[in-house]
Amino acid sequence: MKLNESTIKTIDCDFVHSKIKVFSPYGKKLKKDLIPFNSNQVKNLEDEYNRIEKIMFSINKNKYSFIELRNKFKDIKNLENTFKRLEDDKTLTVTEFFEIKCFIYTIIDSIKILDKLKLDLEEKYILYRTEELENLLDPDGYEIKSFYIYDTYSKELSNIRNNIKELSMKKQLKYKKMLEEVKNDYSLKILRNGDLTVDKDNTLLIEAIKNDDRFYYKSETFMNITFIVKANEDLDEISKKLEELKLLEEKETEEIRKKLSKEMKKQLDYLINMNNRIGYLDLLIAKSYFSLGFKGSKPVLTDDKKIKIIDGRHIIVEESLKKNDGKYIPVSVDLTNGVSLITGANMGGKTVSLKMVGLLTYIAQLGLFVPAKKFEFKPVDFIMTSIGDYQDIKQGLSTFGAEVEAIKEAIILNDKYGLLLIDELASGTNPKEGFALSKAIIDYFKTGNGITIISTHFDGLVDKDIKHFQVKGLKEIDENSDFKNMEKYMDYNLIEVSTFKEVPKDAINISKLMGLNKSIIKSAENYLNKGSEKIGK
Amino acid sequence: MELIDLIKNKYSIISVVGMEKNVGKTVVLNEILEQVEYENMVVAITSIGRDGESKDIITATDKPLIYITEGTIFATLELYIEQADIEIEILEITDRVTSMGRIIIGKAKQDGYIQIAGPSSNKGIKTVSKKMLDYGANLVIVDGALNRVSSASPAITEATILSTGAVLDRDMKKVVSKTYHQVHLFSFKKVESENINELIRKAIDNRGVTLIDKELGVKKLDIKTALNSSKIINKEISDDTRYIVFSGSLTAKVISEIYQANGGKDLNFVVRDATKIFISERELNLFLKLGIKFSVLDEINLLAITINPYSPMGYSFNAKEFKDEMNRYFKNVMIYNVLESR
Numbered sequence: 091m092k093l094n095e096s097t098i099k100t101i102d103c104d105f106v107h108s109k110i111k112v113f114s115p116y117g118k119k120l121k122k123d124l125i126p127f128n129s130n131q132v133k134n135l136e137d138e139y140n141r142i143e144k145i146m147f148s149i150n151k152n153k154y155s156f157i158e159l160r161n162k163f164k165d166i167k168n169l170e171n172t173f174k175r176l177e178d179d180k181t182l183t184v185t186e187f188f189e190i191k192c193f194i195y196t197i198i199d200s201i202k203i204l205d206k207l208k209l210d211l212e213e214k215y216i217l218y219r220t221e222e223l224e225n226l227l228d229p230d231g232y233e234i235k236s237f238y239i240y241d242t243y244s245k246e247l248s249n250i251r252n253n254i255k256e257l258s259m260k261k262q263l264k265y266k267k268m269l270e271e272v273k274n275d276y277s278l279k280i281l282r283n284g285d286l287t288v289d290k291d292n293t294l295l296i297e298a299i300k301n302d303d304r305f306y307y308k309s310e311t312f313m314n315i316t317f318i319v320k321a322n323e324d325l326d327e328i329s330k331k332l333e334e335l336k337l338l339e340e341k342e343t344e345e346i347r348k349k350l351s352k353e354m355k356k357q358l359d360y361l362i363n364m365n366n367r368i369g370y371l372d373l374l375i376a377k378s379y380f381s382l383g384f385k386g387s388k389p390v391l392t393d394d395k396k397i398k399i400i401d402g403r404h405i406i407v408e409e410s411l412k413k414n415d416g417k418y419i420p421v422s423v424d425l426t427n428g429v430s431l432i433t434g435a436n437m438g439g440k441t442v443s444l445k446m447v448g449l450l451t452y453i454a455q456l457g458l459f460v461p462a463k464k465f466e467f468k469p470v471d472f473i474m475t476s477i478g479d480y481q482d483i484k485q486g487l488s489t490f491g492a493e494v495e496a497i498k499e500a501i502i503l504n505d506k507y508g509l510l511l512i513d514e515l516a517s518g519t520n521p522k523e524g525f526a527l528s529k530a531i532i533d534y535f536k537t538g539n540g541i542t543i544i545s546t547h548f549d550g551l552v553d554k555d556i557k558h559f560q561v562k563g564l565k566e567i568d569e570n571s572d573f574k575n576m577e578k579y580m581d582y583n584l585i586e587v588s589t590f591k592e593v594p595k596d597a598i599n600i601s602k603l604m605g606l607n608k609s610i611i612k613s614a615e616n617y618l619n620k621g622s623e624k625i626g627k
Numbered sequence: 628m629e630l631i632d633l634i635k636n637k638y639s640i641i642s643v644v645g646m647e648k649n650v651g652k653t654v655v656l657n658e659i660l661e662q663v664e665y666e667n668m669v670v671a672i673t674s675i676g677r678d679g680e681s682k683d684i685i686t687a688t689d690k691p692l693i694y695i696t697e698g699t700i701f702a703t704l705e706l707y708i709e710q711a712d713i714e715i716e717i718l719e720i721t722d723r724v725t726s727m728g729r730i731i732i733g734k735a736k737q738d739g740y741i742q743i744a745g746p747s748s749n750k751g752i753k754t755v756s757k758k759m760l761d762y763g764a765n766l767v768i769v770d771g772a773l774n775r776v777s778s779a780s781p782a783i784t785e786a787t788i789l790s791t792g793a794v795l796d797r798d799m800k801k802v803v804s805k806t807y808h809q810v811h812l813f814s815f816k817k818v819e820s821e822n823i824n825e826l827i828r829k830a831i832d833n834r835g836v837t838l839i840d841k842e843l844g845v846k847k848l849d850i851k852t853a854l855n856s857s858k859i860i861n862k863e864i865s866d867d868t869r870y871i872v873f874s875g876s877l878t879a880k881v882i883s884e885i886y887q888a889n890g891g892k893d894l895n896f897v898v899r900d901a902t903k904i905f906i907s908e909r910e911l912n913l914f915l916k917l918g919i920k921f922s923v924l925d926e927i928n929l930l931a932i933t934i935n936p937y938s939p940m941g942y943s944f945n946a947k948e949f950k951d952e953m954n955r956y957f958k959n960v961m962i963y964n965v966l967e968s969r
Contacts, residue, residue, distance in 0.1 A: 167720065185705055185731065188717035238716035238736060258738060279966060281654070282661050282694070287937065287966055289945075313943035336712075343714070 091126040091455055092472035092508075094499060096492065100477040101448040105406050106456065109383070112376045113163040115170070116369025121376070126455035129469040129507065132391055138377075138457035139388050141211060145378035146459070148207050156375065159203045162196050163372050169193060169365060176358050181344070182351045188237035190354065190361070191227040195235050197364050198224075215371045217364060223357045226350065243346045250339045254332065261328045265321065272304060272319055284319035377458055386459025390466040395427040395507055397451060397541060401463035404446040408461075419582050420463070421446060423559060425543065427507065429536040431552060432545040432584065434561025434596070439582035440545040441477060443561075444511045447543060448473050451509055470540075472508035474500045490519050497531060503540070510535065510542040517547065524548070532556065559584040630655075630788065630963060631662035633930050634766065640756050641930065642781035643788045644771035646809060650792035651935030654965045656770060657694055663766065664696055671700035671759035673745035674770030675752060675779040676725050692740040693770075699735045700764050702755045703743045704728050713739035718762055723751045732758060743770060749779045756784075773809075773902055782900030782925035789813070792935030799944050803952050806932065808908035810957065812901040813927040823870065827924050830872040831899050836860055837874075840867040857884035864889050870922075872897045879906040882914060895920040901927050931961040 093103070112121045127135045149156050172186045182190075201217050209215070228234075229242040241248040269280050276295070280286045286305070288295055290313055299305050305317040321329065380386070384405050401420035408418035421443050423430075432440050454460045455469050476496035493512065500510045515531065516524035525548050535542040536555050544551075552558045562581035598618070602611050634641055643659070645652035656672070663670045672693065695701065700718070705728045708715055714736040723730040723746045730746055732755065746752050756767045771781040781787045791806040793799075818824055826845055830837035836848045836856065848863055850856040860871065861884070871885065877898050885894070898904055900923050906914070914921075934953055936944040946964055953962045 183709060184715065185708065185717055185720065189720065192720070236716050236718045236734070239714065254737070281966075282657065289943070313941070314937060339714070 091128055091470065092474075092503070093126075093452075094474050094496065096477070096496065097448065097473050097475040097511075100475050101445050101452055101473070102406055103452060106380075106449070106453055106458075110373075110376045110380050110458075112369075112372045113160050114166045114365075114368050114372040115168040116365050117163065117372030117376070118369075120369050120373045124373070124456065126452060127457060127469060129471045132469060135455070135457055135469060136391055139459070141374055142378045142381055142457070142459060143388055144209060144211070145375060146382050148209060149375075149378060149382060152207055155203050155207055159200060160372075160375065162200050162203070163368060166193060166196055166365075166368065169361070173358060173362055173365075176351065176355045179355070180351070181348045182354065184237065184239065184347070187227060187347075187350065187354075191237045192235060193361070193365070194224060194227065197368075200368070211371075211374075215367060215374065217367055217371075220357065220360055223354075223360065226353055226357075239343045239346055243350075244342060247339065247342045247346065250335055250342060254335045254339065257328055257332050257335065261325060261332065264325055264328070265319075268304070268322070268325075269319055280319060285316055286319065287314050287316045289314050377456075381459030384459075384461040386453075386461050387464055389454040389460050390464070392466055392468050395468055395539065395541065396466065397423075397425045397447065397468075397509070398464070398466040399423050399447065399450060399462050400465075402446050402450050402465070403461040404442050404449060405461050406449075407442055407446075421582060421584055423447065423584050424586065425541050425557070427539055427541050428556060429532050429542045429544060430557040430559060431532075432543060432559045432561065433547070433552075434545075439561060441513050443582070443584060444475075444477060444513050444543055444545055448475055448509065448511050468507070470508045471506040472500075472503050472540075473511070474503070474508065475511040475513075477511060477513040490516065500540070500542075501534070504535070504538045506539060508540040510540055512542070512544045515544045515546050515548075521548075525550070558587050560587050628961065629662050630659055630931060630933075630961075631666055633961060634659075634786070635666055635668065638785040638930075639760060639765065640767040640769065640784045641786045641788065642769040642771040642784040643790060644773050644781045645790040646773065646792070646806060647794055649794045649935075649939050650790040651933065651937075651965055652770070652790040653693070654935070655788065655790050655933045656768065658965050659768060660693070660695060660699070668765040669698060669700065669763050671702075671756075671762070671764035671767045672743055672770065673702035673752065673755055673759070673767070674743045675772050675781075676704075676727070676730075676744045676747040693743050694738070694740055695735050696738045697735055700732065700759045700762055701735070701741065701743055702730055702732045702745045702759060703741065705731050707742040707744060708733055711739070711741040713737040713741065715741075719758065721746075721755060721758070723755065730755065732762065734762070745769075747779055749783050752779045753783055780900050780902040780925070782902065782923070782927050786928045786930040787813070788931050788933060789929060790933045790935070793938040793942065793944050793949070794935070794940065797938075797940075797942055799949055799952060802944075802949075803956055804908065806953070807956055808911065810929060810932070810960070811908075811911065812904055813929050815901050815904075815921050815923045815926070817924065817926055818870070818895070818897065818922045824924065827870065827872050827897055827922075831874045831924055834874045837872040838863055838868050839870040839872065840865065841869050842867065857881050857888075860885055861888040864892070864894075866892065869893060870895045870897050873903070874899065875903065877904050877906075879910040879914075882906070882910075882919065886914070886917060886919060890917075895922055897922045897924065899923065900925040929960060931963050932957060933963045933965050935966065936964065937966070 107121065107124065110121055110124070112118050167189050169189060172182065172189060175182060175186070197217055198219060201219065204217065227237065229240050239247070241251055265284070269284065273280050278286055285308065288299065290296070296315060299317050304320055306320050308316045308318045310316065400422045402422065403418055403420050411418045423443070425447070432443060434440050450460050450462060450465060451467060451470060451473060454465055454467060474496055476493040493516070496512070515528045528546065528548060528551055532544065532551060532553070562583045562585060598611060598614055643652055643655050660670060660672070672695065702721070704725070708731050715733040716736055717731060717733050719732040721730045721732060725747055727744065730751070735741070746755055752769060756769065759767050769781065769784050771787070789806070789809065791802065793802060795802045795805050818827065822843065823839065826839055826843065830839070830845065830847070833847055836850055838846045838848065846863060848859055850859050864885070871894060873896070877896060882896060896919065904921070932953065934949055936946040936949045946966070950962055950964055
C-alpha cells in the first residue's frame with residue numbers, strides 16, 4: 091500500500107504503531123518493519139483477522155496467562171550478536187552461555203503457558219523444545235537458571251578443581267597458623283593478607299621485625315612501615331602448585347567453552363527459529379491487545395470497491411477528549427468509488443471525519459481490528475491525503491500548492507483503487523477560481539477507480555453522480571448558549587443527503603456562540619439575506 | 628566487639644561509605660567479609676556505581692579489588708566478571724545498564740579477587756540488593772559513596788558504617804571535626820507526622836521543588852533543581868508555607884537566599900537524605916542558630932565509624948590518641964580502628 095508523507099503525518103500512523111506494544115527483541119524488530127498489507131493480500135489479511143480474533147477471545151478468558159507470557163518475552167535479551175558469534179565460530183563467554191540458557195528456559199516456560207491456552211495457530215507460531223540443547227547447558231539436570239562451567243563437562247576439570255580446593259584449604263590453614271604464631275609473638279593486628287603496619291616511632295619493634303625472618307619489608311610512608319608475613323618454603327611450594335593448577339583450569343574451561351560453542355552452533359537454526367517465532371507470537375498478541383484496547387471490530391472484507399463505517403471512532407481525538415472529560419461521538423459513513431462530498435460549517439468536525447476514514451482504513455489494513463461498530467471494506471492500493479494543518483504557518487498558496495501536488499500524485503494512481511482525502515478543496519485560493527477548479531477535479535475523480543472524499547464550504551459542487559454527506563451541525567442555540575460547551579451543541583454525525591441541499595449556514599451561529607460583536611453578526615445576517623450567495627455560484 | 632557483632636541478626640542490607648578516598652574503606656569491606664566468614668553467613672556485595680561518566684574516567688577511579696570467598700554473591704559489571712581471576716556462576720543479567728555496561732549478579736565458586744561496580748541509582752541498588760537476598764544472601768554490603776557524582780545514597784540501606792581517617796587533614800582535631808559535621812548531617816530526622824512524610828515522598832518522586840503549607844496543601848514549583856532557583860521559590864512562599872521539599876541537592880546559597888527573604892517564618896528544609904545537603908560546618912551552625920530546621924525523607928542509621936590513622940600523603944596520627952579523641956566526641960557510636968590489634 092502506498093502512503094504519501096502527508097498521510098503518514100495527518101492520519102498519525104505513528105500513534106497506531108506506538109499503541110502496539112511488543113516485548114521480545116525480535117518482536118520489536120518485526121514491529122519496526124510493520125507495514126500494511128497490500129490490496130492483493132486479501133487472504134493473508136483475512137487469516138490475520140482470524141488469528142487475532144482467536145487470541146482476543148483467549149485473552150478475555152486467560153488474562154493472567156497472557157500477562158505472564160508477555161513477562162517472559164520481556165526477559166529475553168537480544169541474542170543477535172551471540173548468534174552472529176556462533177555463526178562465525180567464535181568461542182562464547184560464560185555470560186553468553188548463560189543468556190542462551192535463560193532463553194531456553196523462556197521457551198520452556200512459554201510452552202507451559204501456551205499449552206494451557208491451546209491457541210491452535212500455524213507452524214510459524216509454535217514453540218518446541220530440544221533435549222539436546224537443554225542437556226548441553228544443564229548437564230547435571232539441576233533445572234536451575236544459572237550457568238557455570240560445570241565440573242561434569244570434563245573429568246579433567248573436575249580433577250583440577252578438586253586439587254585446587256584441597257590445596258587452597260591446606261594453604262589457608264597453614265598460613266592462618268603462621269599468622270596466629272606471629273600475632274601471638276608480637277600481639278599486633280595482622281590483616282588477612284599478612285600485612286602488618288608499624289609506626290616508625292616504634293624503633294624497637296621495627297628492629298625486632300627486621301631481624302625476624304618470618305617477615306619481609308613491603309612498603310613505607312613517612313610515618314610507618316608495612317611488613318608482610320613471609321610464606322615459608324612449604325607454603326611457597328603450595329602457592330606455586332596452585333598457580334599451575336589455576337592455569338590448567340583456565341585452559342581446560344576454555345577448551346570446554348570451545349567445545350560447547352561448537353555443539354551450540356549445531357543448534358543455531360533452532361535458536362534463531364525460536365527467537366523468530368516468539369517475535370511473531372509477540373507481535374500477534376500485541377495486535378490483539380490493540381484490537382481489544384480500542385474495542386475494535388473485525389473488519390469485513392468485500393469485493394466491491396467500498397468503505398462502509400458504522401459508528402467509527404477517531405481514537406486519537408477520542409483519547410484526548412476523554413482526558414478532558416469530553417465524549418466522542420462516533421460517525422458513520424458509507425463510501426463507494428467515485429467522489430463523496432462532505433459539507434458543513436467550520437468546527438463541524440469535517441476534518442476529523444476525513445482523518446477518521448483514513449485512520450480506520452490504515453488500521454484495518456495493518457491487520458488490526460477497527461475502532462468501529464462495523465467496518466466493511468475492500469483493501470486499498472493507496473491512501474493519499476491533502477489535509478491542511480491549522481498550525482501550519484505556511485498558508486495560502488503553499489497549502490494550495492501541497493493540494494495540487496497530492497492531487498497530481500492521485501491522478502497517477504487513478505487507475506488503481508485507493509483512498510483520496512482532500513480537506514477544504516481549493517480553499518486557499520480565490521473563491522471563483524477555487525470553485526471552478528473544484529468542479530473540474532470532482533469531474534475527473536467521480537469516474538475514477540478510487541474512493542475520493544472531499545470536504546468543502548462551497549455550495550453548488552453537489553451533483554447527481556456524487557454522494558453528499560452533511561455534518562448535522564449545530565442544534566438549537568439561544569442567548570444562554572455557551573461557547574465553552576460547544577460540543578454540547580454540535581452534532582458531528584454525517585447524514586447522507588440525496589436531494590440537493592444548501593450548505594448549512596452555521597458559521598454565523600458559531601460566531602455568535604463564540605461571542606463575536608453583535609452588530610457584526612446582525613450586519614452579516616443582512617448581507618446573507620440580500621443574496622450574497624452569488625459567491626460560489 | 629567486632630563490626631559483625633553490630634550487624635548480624637539485625638540488618639540485612641548495610642552500606643560502608645568513606646568521607647574521602649584513602650580512608651581505608653576497602654580495608655573495612657575486606658574486614659567485614661572476613662568476619663562474616665566465621666559467622667557462617669552468606670554475604671553479598673555490590674557498590675554504588677557512578678553515573679554519567681565516560682568509560683576512561685571510571686576505569687581511572689579506583690574500584691578496589693575485593694577479596695571474596697566461595698559462595699559470596701555479588702553484583703558487578705559484566706566487564707569485571709570477565710576479568711575476574713576466579714570461576715563465577717552467573718545467576719542473573721539484570722536490566723540495570725550503566726555507561727560501563729550491564730550489571731550481572733554472580734556467585735563465586737572459588738576464593739579470590741574481583742572488582743565490584745554496581746548500579747548508580749537508588750532504585751538500581753535497591754533492586755539488586757533485594758535480588759541478592761532472594762538468591763540466598765543473609766547480608767548485603769553496599770560499597771557506598773559520599774559525593775555528588777552518585778545519585779544513589781547509603782540512606783537506602785538499613786545501616787551505614789562511615790569511614791574516616793588521617794587523609795582528611797594533617798590536623799587531627801580537624802579530622803575529628805569534619806567527621807563530626809558529617810555525622811551531624813547524618814543525624815537529621817524524618818518529619819514526625821506520617822501524613823506529611825507521605826506528601827514529602829510524593830514530592831520527591833515528582834522531582835523539583837515542592838512547598839507544603841500548614842493545611843497540608845501541596846504546590847509543585849516549576850523548576851528543575853534548587854540551584855539558582857531561590858527567586859522562584861521565594862515568590863511562592865507564603866506565611867502558611869511550612870516545608871520546602873528539594874528532590875535534588877540543597878546548598879548553603881539557596882538556604883541563605885530563602886532565609887533572607889523569609890526571615891521569621893517557620894520553615895523546614897526537606898531533602899531526600901543527608902547526602903543531598905552540601906553545607907559547611909560553620910554554615911550549618913549558623914543556620915541552626917537562626918532557627919532553620921532540616922528534615923530528611925530517608926534517615927541514615929549510623930552503625931559505626933572506622934578510623935584509619937595513616938594517610939598516604941605520608942603522615943599519620945598516634946592511633947590511640949586518635950581513637951580516644953574520636954571516642955570523646957562520639958559517645959554513642961562505636962569507633963573502630965581497622966588496623967588495630969584485636
